[in-house]
Amino acid sequence: MLASATDAQSQEQTETVLEVSYSGVGGELASNVESYLGILEYSGEPAPSIFRVRFLARRGAEEIKQALRPFGYYHTEVETEINETDNKVSVNYTIAVGQRTLVRTLDIKIDGGLTNDDAYQQLQRRFPVKIGEPLLHADYEKIKSMLRNLAAERGYYDARFTEQKLQVELSDASAHIFLTYASGERFRFGEVTICCNHLSSEFIERYFQFEEGDLFHTRDLLDLQIALAGSDYFDSVEVAPLWQEAKAEEVPVSIRVTPNQRDFYQIGPGYGTDTGARLTLGFDRRWVNDRGHRLSSLLRLSQLQSTGFVDYIIPGKDPARDQYSLTGEVIDRSYEELDSTLYRTSIRDTRHYDTWQRSYQLSYLREDFRFGSAIRETSSFLVPSAEVSYVSSNLDPSNRNLVDSGFRLSARLQGASDSALSSASFVSLTLSGKAVYSINQHWRLLARAELGGMSTDEFDEISPSLRFFAGGDHSVRGYAYQQLGPTNAEGVVVGGRYLGVASAEIDYLVAPNWRVALFTDFGNSGLDWSMTWKQTYGVGVRWLSPIGPVRLDVAQAVDEPDKPWRLHLTIGPDL
Structure with missing residues (x-):
């Protein structure tokens, strides 16, 4: 019987639980109190002896006061209440934060070259501490960090604080900050x-x-x-x-x-709904000589269009931003009743200006082509062109290939004259834009548009590669690649003088790295602006891969419900 009584007493002792609570503060004040208050470690656990509880409770009151001082509360009062029952010991704190300390003096002195540095004048305006505002220790430390970072960034290697003092007067709840920073001279x-x-x-x-x-x-x-x-x-x-x-x-x-490895080879199969199955073979020589010239070449064989090119790249005066290139290219296409072989050589001058890019190009092209059963024709053009692009984007911090928000605007002007190695004279202008806007963590809006127009009196002489077509993965989904445009007597799409395409899309993050989308596309190409715009709608899935979004879309033409839903697969950045 004696052993049973002892066991019961032991069980009763282990069931006594310590509960700790506080009131009077919330938000970041409460968070800091919890980080300082050591007795909280025991809350919800078996209670230590009552003597230990009283010691921890007294120490906790001081810890609460310490926790609130970084926020300027130096007059905090804490009432502590300890209650005991058969199975619980409660410690309750009632906190009265009291009068808040205000900054009354902000005396920052700079000795040395930093005094007259324009960057310091700008930094002063961003100091987080203001006279008359509540004291925050974190802001005081931030000023010191800002000065140290500026000095390190701008080469004041010998910089150091000769005075750093935060003085608090309890009598009038005032704070006085004195900082002297000896920057030395800039290296x-x-x-x-x-x-x-x-x-x-x-x-x-x-x-x-x-x-x-x-x-x-x-x-x-x-x-x-x-x-x-x-x-x-x-x-x-x-x-x-x-x-x-x-x-x-x-x-x-x-x-x-x-x-790096001087030579780079690539080989791989692929598939695109605009090109069908394809095989890519590539060879790059990362440097041809010690002046940094490069050679890039690619052969892409596909069901619908095969391409081969060689690009010789010469770095400009600023190699990171400027380059010149000489390119030879052959494109052979047989698709939707268009049989075409394009030979093109070009020289290009490209410049990057932060968010801007501009490119001047002079191309000579020859194209052998035939629409349907028509006689095969040949045209040649010497085409100067200029293109400018502006890009502004905020990238996803977790994946630099994903755009959180931003936009791209582009304009391209090109033309030719029948008096300068060209089969006909023309001038064409293409304007395009894309935009991504994040509504919140899950929802995004995406939009794109493209407008094009051509002026010529000899449209029949214009090569297919210079005409406007619509339809395809990056145009009007729901239609095949370049399926939209004026047709000849056989019903073969021959391309137009004008182009209009627009798209609106909304997508939703359903799981990490996965989005679903709803979209509608509009567009067509025509011989004049009175062309009928086609509309499609569809749904899609996006995999946010390490190399950029992989998109799988299915779309249906609104005006042609008899046509089947069309599948589109694309890989690449949103902008």
């Missing part, structure tokens, strides 16, 4: 050394956006590393300032690179 770029480079130093130096003796900025080094890493010449790139070797307020820079 400049010293000698740049390049190790293990397989290309000429003169060529690599064309990537530099700075010279020896220029004022130091870490952004210049980061831009250089990104440009060299993105050039495809190197397997690895390391750009670093050698602060340990700095002297006379100049810091040398070390660039270490390792060559």
Whole structure:
């Protein structure tokens, strides 16, 4: 019987639970209280001895006060209540935050070159602490971090705080901040050394956006590393300032690179609803000589259209942004009663300006073609063209190939004259745009449009590759590739002088990396603007793959319900 009584007492002891609660604060104040309040670790667990509980409760009251001081509450009062029952010990805190401390003095002094630096003048306007506003310790620390980061970014290597003081007067709930930052003088770029480079130093130096003796900025080094890493010449790139070797307020820079594989081969099957099954063979020589010239070639064989091209690329004055290219291309197509072989050579000058890109091109093309059973024709054109594009986008932080929101605008102008190696004279203009807008974490709106027009008195002489067609994966889904447009007497689509295409789409994130979409497309091409616009509607699934969205759509023509639903498969970025 004695053993049974002991067991019962032990069971009763283990069933006594500690419960801790508090009131009077919420939000970020409550979160900080919970991070400081040690007794919360025992809440919901078997209660320790009552003496231990009382000790933890007294210490908890002080911890609550400490938790609220970073928010400017230095006059906090905490009432502690401890209650015991047969199976529970309760500790309850009632918190009265009291008067909040306000910033009354903000005295920031800069000694050294940073005083007159324009970047510091701009930084001052972004300081989070303002006189007369509540004191936040995090904002005080943020000011110090902002000064340190600015100094490191702009080359004030010797910068340090000689005074950093936060003084709180309890009598009038006031805070006084005193900071003195001795920045020293700004360093400049010293000698740049390049190790293990397989290309000429003169060529690599064309990537530099700075010279020896220029004022130091870490952004210049980061831009250089990104440009060299993105050039495809190197397997690895390391750009670093050698602060340990700095002297006379100049810091040398070390660039270490390792060559990439010089030759790159690719081979692979594929499928596209515009092209059918295809086989791709590619060869790239990443550098032809030590001046960074490159060679790219591709042969793509498919059921509907086969393409082969060789592209010789010459880097410009700024290799990261500018390049010239010489291209030879052959496209053989036999589809929807169009039999065509296109031979084209071109020279191109391309420039990138951050979000802008412009391209000038001069092409000479010859095309042998036949629509249906008509006689085979040949036309030749010398075509100068200019194209500009503007892109603004916010990328998904978890996948840089996915667009969270943004837009693209493009314009292309081209033409030819029958007095300059061309079968006919024409001028054409194409305008296009795409947009992506995220409503919230799950819903997105997508839209695109394309307009084109051509002026010519000899349309019958214009090559099919220069005419406008509609229909296909990137045009009006629900119709086959280039299925929409004016037709000849046999009913064969021969292309038009005008083009209009528009699309509206909404998609929803149903699971990580998966979206479903609803869309409608409009468009057609014609010999004049009175052409009838065709409409389709459809549904789709998107897999957000590491290489970009993979889209599977099915669409139906509204005006032609007798036509079957058409499948479309595309891979590539939204913009």
